[in-house]
Amino acid sequence: MTDNSLLKLKVIELCSFAAGPYCARLLADFGAEVIKIEQPGSGDEARRRGPFLHDDPDPETSGLYLYLNSGKLGITLDIHTADGQAIFKRLVADADVLIEDRPPDEMKKCGLDYPSLKAINPSLIMTSISPFGQDGPYSDFKSYHLNLYHSSGAGYMLPMNSTNFDREPVRGPGFAGEYDGGMSAAVATMSALFWLRRGGTGQHIDVSKQQSMMHLERSQLRRFIDTGKSPNRTGMGRLLESLVQCKDGNYVILILSSEKQWQGLFQAMGSPEWGTQKPFNTQAGRSAHYGELRERLCEWASQYTAQEVFEKVQYYKSACAPAYTAEQFFDSPQIAARKYLVEIDHPVAGNLKYPGLPYRFSDMPQQPRRPAPLLGQHNQEVFCSRLEYSKESLVKLKQAGVI
């Protein structure tokens, strides 16, 4: 491809599971060539996580893996072997960006830390993603998504609107916090690339997933600085928004954060008399009697379907939205009109709809994405065609467990 509207960038990804692979995929989405390195034999951890096609656990049909790795080339390489390290260095010598998510001391142990790689390729941007960063007292701590979410301060505030402290705080949806780390890394990487191409140099970027999530949560966390009290999961029963259940059992969120929002909602409800009387006729009164207000809103909403409430309230220009399941989201006319879902044909998983890109660029046609690679699918292309290893040596490397 020589399409000038695509990003000219060579990326090496040494990552597993969600955060690092999401970061690299964000670049692949715009045409970057991403070579993903997986451990020979086992591959990316995501291959062992569901959902699996037809609930049949096959490392080539993990929905998590397929979604996060489409658009990439895949090779296998063990960087814990001397031969693997030598090959890795050759790959990095020719790359613009390396994204890695190994535990902080592992790259150094393998002789592949930033100073070593910088010596080979001074303009390399090396982006290291880890739960707690490359240094500091927790840098070698273990953390899965659950621990990440809670260590960032984001989990402690969920579920919002709890009535008391009896039940445990909960994590956010799916692996969303891992994606936060990946997106944060992608933002920093693109800033570094811009600086490099404007005459700067390469550099090392240390991304802490914990700090990335804290930064996202700053608008809540700052409440402690204001009052000396930590915001918690019961603190949100106030006049900002209200979740109501509709006739069809589905939920809708109504926004009550300002007089302007209330006015639209009030009209959508048919301007009921109680809304013109104390205490509901002012923002302060509604706030003070929030519980009662919520009951009235629920009573109104229970007469309509979620879709009806959504359309009624939006008609009067107030914000609101239904809480969609995956199925409802897939069936939304908005999603269809925007062609957000894309079809990708994969040699094992077949033709499936994937969540696509949330942004539309006027000067870049939406590219049909290459399916996620099979384990080691592009070994020959990368090792033989690019690095000029012979097919015979490929066999030897494979037998030695290097690839």
Added chain:
Amino acid sequence: MNQSALKGIRVVDFGHVLAGPYGSMLLAEFGAEVIKIETRKRPDEQRVQHGAGASSDYESSSNFFEINLNKLSVSLDLSTAKGSELARRLVSVSDIVLENMRPGVMDKLGLGYKDLVKVKPDIIMLSLSGYGGTGPYSRYTAYAPCFSCFGGQAHLTGYADAEPNTLTSSCDSRAGTAGAFAILMALNLREQTGKGQYIDLSSSEQLNAQVGDQMMDYSMNHRSPSRDGNHDAIMAPHNCYRCKGNDRWISIAVANDEEWEGLAKAMGSPDWTKEPVFSTAYGRWQNQTRLDQLIQEWTINFGHYALMERLQKHGVAAMPSFKAKDLFSDPHIVARGGVIEIEHPVLGTRKTIAPPWKMSETQPEITRAAPLLGEHNSYVFQDLLGLSQQELDQLIEEKIVY
């Protein structure tokens, strides 16, 4: 030091509330000059709105402070012809425009992409909206809880036996971060092509993309996954456990037998850990309700920090469910420079969360507090746009600069 990745890049920020301003603040953290356009006539909600009403004090909102660091501010009434013209002149000497106004408002103000590309052919413009700029809901409005609902995140958050949860305002920040990424991508593409572009970002789609793997279950198996507290599809134990203290919790996640043995050892290997039902990953997952109770009977005796240290030493992934209070003084966060102090003329010196990246050549830094409304009128209108003092005074008199 003081090399900034985006030095020399100017951003005209029509963002308001949270998602837009958060996105432009990230660009400001990387050193872009971000000029926020505001007006007293319709101040940014974040300066004045509270749950119980609107404040008339524009300068003491800590929430505004948090998401407008490093920016400049001009006060300009865009609903006037002269105000709109000045905004276009500012765009003509800028690289990036970011907006999250109600859909259609920018066009009405004469500040749509088609207007701006005339004054700056290679402008990069991002419109950030709830549901995207096209499609049947393009005119619908949204705040963060709407994105998390529509995008499918709310349905996946909360207890299995309770209602969906819309998460916090961080959903705005997530949309804003995706906006910053898209802008940076367009900026890098402009280096290649010399061309700018228009970017239409749907916040709901971004939130959906961040649970894309969950959506694949529907795509592959026609099944809509649902919320399940802290639980995991295969791992157990995988929950928050109450500790000693006031609403103190530790999150513990065990993926394999090795980690399970580490946990058992950390607990002093009580007899129940040797029960055969707990000896396999699947057994632990099937019996996790009982397992959770037994673990909590142990954790309740210890403080959250002590448990973290002890369990991590045994190779178990365990982190407290940190409160804001913990994070602002946590030894690790402090050692990483994750908390900084910034001086604001009205709010005083405040602690705030630092940019989350350590970059060896272009370290992002907070160099100024959030701006006062119109604080940089003189710099922008006189130094950048070349207006005389007399012209500026006239505009102030006419309440165009207002």
